[in-house]
Amino acid sequence: MITIPKYFSESNLNKDVVHKMGGNTVVLLNRQNETERSRINLTQHLIAFGIEGKKYFHSLSDDTILYRNEAIFLKKGLFLTTEKVLESNNYKSILFFVDDNLLLNFFNKNGKYFLHPSSNEDLPNYFKFENTPNLSAYINSLLPYFENRNVLNEPLFKVKFEELLLNFILNDRQHFFKKFLVNLNKKNSYNLREFMFQNYTRNLRIEDFAYLNGMSLSSFKRNFEKTFDLTPAKWLKGKRLEKAEFLLQTSDHNVGEIALEVGYENLSHFIRVFKSHFNITPKKYQEKFT
Structure with missing residues (x-):
């Protein structure tokens, strides 16, 4: 079992670029080979952006695939993952590991966007964002911060993170993502x-x-x-x-x-x-x- 983001702090993978900022971690993940199904213990919430290749996620609720120029928000917890390389012979993604304090500060600052009543229904362990011009532009805007390992600092990361969530929320006309965020720490009933x-x-x-x-x-x-x-x-x-x-x-x-x-x-x-x-x-x- 791999515990992340701790894994990225302790491993010496030359192809991965890791930024640590307070309680948050940002990783540019590079893989040249497909990986077998891995057991992941996710100790912080994760936003993953697909750049090359595709990645399979298996959660308690169901399965999904992350493709190029898509994003996925995963609740902390247990997952199975598999990385697949495509014609580029490479798998690459950007990973935002987010602590609860950062999310709580975001809620407190932007509470007016969460006035829609929360739902009592059980929601999945992830929320998927399909490829859109805005999301593609946002992902491309992150890449320069990995060309110099010292460029991305904590204040800048918080600004980029808030920019991302606000874009998701303001375009969430059916309130699905708002419900997902509000219910992040809810314990679903289990049978x-x-x-x-x-x-x-x-x-x-x-x-x-x-x-x-x-x-x-x-x-x-x-x-x-x-x-x-x-x-x-x-x-x-x-x-x-x-x-x-x-x-x-x-x-x-x-x-x-x-x-x-x-x-x-x-x-x-x-x-x-x-x-x-x-x-x-x-x-x-x-x-x-x-």
């Missing part, structure tokens, strides 16, 4: 049964489900069996095949698409599991309903 029924089709291993729930693998299996009277492996296999059977009967998606929809990234593995359970390949099973 293992509800969580698994909402997330069993995600391409996650049992170890990943345990990690995102903040449990050891043994604790997760123990709690799971108390809840479902089945091991996680048997329950996941049954639910995924049940969903696959339904999709093969009712949808016009091909077998590869259905495999992905029910959490199988490897098509040949999905075919083997399906055939061992139903004594027929998914393709031939689908043909019976066409």
